[in-house]
C-alpha cells in the first residue's frame with residue numbers, strides 16, 4: 001500500500017539492546033522515551049532488566065499518560081545483537097593510548113577490561129586494538145531457558161532475531177513460544193541481509209525467508225511485525241547508515257507478508273528525510289542513535305549515583321531531546 005508522507009503517528013520502538021544490562025541506564029532510557037511517546041520498548045530477556053524497564057515506564061506513565069508495550073528480544077541462533085566484547089587487561093602494555101576506550105560509546109572499557117553490564121556488543125572496539133586483544137562472545141538466552149523466562153517475565157511482545165538460513169531453529173523457537181502459553185500482543189521478526197556472515201544474501205532471499213516464517217507464525221493468530229534490519233547497531237555511526245535500511249525497505253517493503261513493517265539497524269535522525277515521500281514504513285525502531293543522544297545526560301546523573309528523575313530539570317531536557325528526535329514520526 002502506498003502511504004502519503006504526512007506527520008501521522010507511526011509505530012515507534014525504542015531498542016534498549018539485547019545485550020544491554022546497564023540497569024540504571026535502562027530505567028532512565030525507558031522513562032525518557034515513554035514520556036516522549038514511544039509505543040514499545042524492546043529489552044533483553046532478563047528479569048532484572050525487565051524490572052528496571054518497568055520502573056522507568058511506570059514513572060513516566062503516571063506523568064505523561066503513555067503506556068508502551070514491553071517486548072523482549074530473543075534469537076534463534078548466533079546473532080551480533082547478542083554478544084559482548086572481552087579482553088585480558090593484564091596483556092595491555094602500559095604505553096597503549098587505549099583506542100578501545102575512546103571508541104566505546106557506553107564507557108564500558110576501563111583499566112579493568114570490559115564492564116560486562118555496560119557492553120551492548122556494538123563491536124566498535126573489536127578492530128580498534130593494535131594488538132588484537134579484543135574478541136567477542138555470544139551472550140544469548142538458551143532455548144532450554146526460554147519457556148521459563150517467558151513465564152516469569154510475561155512480556156507484551158517478543159522479537160525473534162533470525163537469519164535467512166536458520167529456518168529449523170526458528171521453528172524450534174516458535175514451538176517453545178507456543179508451548180509456553182505466553183499471551184502475546186505482537187511477535188516481531190527481525191532479519192536483515194548483513195547477518196549471514198560469509199556471503200551476503202540478496203533481498204529476494206530475505207523475502208522468501210520471511211514468507212516461510214509467516215507460514216509458521218500465521219497459525220498463532222498474533223499480529224506480526226516485520227523488522228527490516230539495515231545495518232545492525234550502526235545508527236549512531238553516520239547519518240548515511242540509514243541508507244541500508246531504506247534501500248532494503250524500498251526493494252521488498254511492499255512484498256512483505258501481512259503485518260506491520262518496521263525499519264531498524266542504522267536508523268537515526270536522518271532516516272525520515274531520506275525516505276521517499278510517498279512510501280513510509282508503518283513503524284521505526286531506534287537503538288544506538290536514541291541511546292547515544294542521552295548518554296551524556298544519563299552519565300551525569302549516574303556519576304553522582306543518582307537516577308535522572310532526581311534531576312527534574314535534566315529529565316525535562318532529556319524528554320525534550322527525545323521528543324525532537326521522534327518528532328517526524330509523531331503527529332503531536
Ligand code: SF4
Pocket residue numbers: 084085103104105106107108109114118119120121122123124125126
Ligand atoms: S565498544 Fe561496543 S562492543 Fe566494545 S565494549 Fe563498548 S559497547 Fe561493548
Ligand code: SF4
Pocket residue numbers: 087089091092093096097098099100101128129130131132133134
Ligand atoms: S587497545 Fe588493546 S592493548 Fe590497548 S588498552 Fe585496549 S585492549 Fe589493551
